[in-house]
Structure formats: structure tokens, C-alpha cells
Amino acid sequence: MGTVPLELTPISPSELAERVKAGDIRAVSRLITLLENRDPAGSAALQRLEASTRRADVIGITGYPGAGKSTLIDQLATAYRRQGRKVGIVAVDATSPITGGAILGDRIRMQDHALDDGVFIRSMATRGRHGGLARATHEAVRVLEAAGYEVILVETVGVGQDEVDVTNVAQTVVAVVAPGLGDEVQAMKAGLLEVAHIVVVNKGDRESADSTVRDLSEWVAKVIRTVAIKGDGIPELIEAIAEHRRRNKDAGT
Ligand SMILES: Nc1nc2c(ncn2[C@@H]2O[C@H](COP(=O)(O)OP(=O)(O)O)[C@@H](O)[C@H]2O)c(=O)[nH]1
Ligand SMILES: [Mg+2]
Numbered sequence: 491m492g493t494v495p496l497e498l499t500p501i502s503p504s505e506l507a508e509r510v511k512a513g514d515i516r517a518v519s520r521l522i523t524l525l526e527n528r529d530p531a532g533s534a535a536l537q538r539l540e541a542s543t544r545r546a547d548v549i550g551i552t553g554y555p556g557a558g559k560s561t562l563i564d565q566l567a568t569a570y571r572r573q574g575r576k577v578g579i580v581a582v583d584a585t586s587p588i589t590g591g592a593i594l595g596d597r598i599r600m601q602d603h604a605l606d607d608g609v610f611i612r613s614m615a616t617r618g619r620h621g622g623l624a625r626a627t628h629e630a631v632r633v634l635e636a637a638g639y640e641v642i643l644v645e646t647v648g649v650g651q652d653e654v655d656v657t658n659v660a661q662t663v664v665a666v667v668a669p670g671l672g673d674e675v676q677a678m679k680a681g682l683l684e685v686a687h688i689v690v691v692n693k694g695d696r697e698s699a700d701s702t703v704r705d706l707s708e709w710v711a712k713v714i715r716t717v718a719i720k721g722d723g724i725p726e727l728i729e730a731i732a733e734h735r736r737r738n739k740d741a742g743t
Pocket of ligand 1: 553554555556557558559560561562692693694695716717718719720
């Protein structure tokens with residue numbers, strides 16, 4: 491490497507903003523950290539990005555821990571890269587300190603993308619922060635948009651359990667459920683399914699997947715079965731997301 495880490499170099503908000511707009515990955519990381527820390531230099535740089543903000547497709551991937559969100563995102567990122575689009579991933583870790591191994595797990599799972607500078611992955615931790623996470627997540631998405639990321643995937647735990655309301659940040663919300671969890675599905679119906687545009691029944695390799703798909707199909711228009719670990723159902727999910735975007739664009743949003 492041999493270069494001075496950007497973290498240690500003094501840099502003005504306007505220069506930081508320029509570097510972000512040029513797509514400089516270290517500048518993107520640096521600015522998101524400043525924003526997470528509520529550093530005034532972060533807000534100053536963010537203001538300078540507004541004029542350049544491009545419109546990315548922002549897709550929320552939400553559901554309970556273990557449903558397979560990160561595995562799906564990994565597959566989606568691969569598929570969008572094949573389309574030649576730059577992909578930003580913001581994983582909001584809302585886990586408690588007790589179960590807090592998720593971030594490392596996500597990093598390892600997404601290592602395939604580590605050498606691809608068309609994929610930017612950022613974890614936002616809840617721990618130790620009170621109330622600021624929703625705002626920081628929003629701001630991170632804006633930074634990634636300004637840096638030219640064309641698809642932004644935001645991973646969150648379900649609505650109501652999470653201080654990030656994914657519906658405010660994403661144009662398309664995908665709820666992920668794993669089959670065989672009766673209580674979970676009931677809870678999803680009450681909350682998440684109301685805001686989801688697309689429901690994914692992941693772990694479609696499990697026997698109980700059929701009945702979960704049948705059950706959910708009575709509640710939501712679009713149910714897609716996937717096996718994220720194998721990539722099954724990913725093209726269908728990509729198409730469903732694209733179709734949702736097209737419909738929204740036609741409707742002028
Ligand atoms: N059998 C099976 N396991 C899966 C599938 N998708 C993910 N998993 C596994 O489920 C676990 C949780 O996945 P992860 O993506 O971390 O879930 P997240 O907590 O929702 O992000 C991991 O061990 C995955 O390998 C699938 O389609 N089938
Ligand atoms: Mg995850």
C-alpha cells in the first residue's frame with residue numbers, strides 16, 4: 491500500500507466531497523464514519539454532495555436473523571455486477587451484544603466481493619448508539635448514491651424490532667422468511683408483510699417451504715422461493731425487483 495491512510499490525513503469537507511463524487515472508496519468510508527460520529531465535517535461534506543446526487547435503486551432486504559438475508563445479498567450483488575452495475579451494501583447490525591457475531595460473519599460471507607471495487611460493503615452497528623442509526627443509514631445511502639453506486643442493498647432486521655424503518659430508505663422492500671417457523675410467519679404477517687413489496691421464502695430446500703409459500707401467497711401478491719446458498723430463484727428475484735421499480739417509475743416516484 492504505502493500511502494498515508496486517509497483517516498490520518500487532514501482533509502477539508504469540500505475536498506472530501508469531491509473525492510466521494512469521484513468514487514474514491516476510502517473517501518466514501520471516511521465520510522460515512524464522520525456521519526456516524528456526528529462530526530460536523532461530515533454534515534458539511536454531505537451538503538456538498540446534494541447537487542451531484544444520482545438516483546440509485548435502493549432495495550431493502552429485511553427479515554429475522556438467520557433467514558438468509560446476507561446470503562441473498564451476496565447473490566444479488568453478484569447478479570447486479572454481471573449487469574455491470576456498481577453495488578453498495580449497507581448492513582445494519584441490530585443484534586444485541588450477546589448475538590453480536592453477525593458483522594464478522596457477513597464480512598466473511600461477502601469476501602468474494604472484497605477484491606471488486608464495484609462493490610462497497612459497510613456495516614452499521616447499533617451497539618452504543620442511541621437513536622442515530624436510522625439517520626446514519628440514510629446518510630450512508632446518500633453518500634453511496636453520490637459516489638455512483640447504482641444499486642444499494644440495505645440489510646435490516648424486521649420492522650418494529652429495529653430503529654431503522656427500511657421503508658423510508660428503500661424504494662423496494664423485500665421481506666425474507668425461512669420456512670418452518672410458524673410464529674415467525676405470523677409475526678411477519680402482522681408487521682413486515684404490510685410494508686414488503688416482495689416476499690422471499692428462502693431455504694427453499696427445506697421440506698416445509700411449500701406450505702410456507704402457499705400460506706404467504708394468500709397474503710401478498712409476489713412470493714418468490716429461493717435457495718440462496720445455491721443461487722436458485724435469484725434471477726426471478728432480480729426480475730421482480732426490476733418490475734417493481736418499473737411500475738414505481740411509471741407512477742412517477
Ligand atoms: N439450507 C439453507 N441454508 C441457507 C440458505 N440461505 C442461507 N442459509 C444459511 O442460513 C444461515 C444464515 O444465513 P445469513 O445469510 O447469515 O442470514 P441473515 O441473518 O438473515 O443475514 C447461514 O448459515 C446460511 O448459510 C438456503 O437457501 N438454504
Ligand atoms: Mg445478515
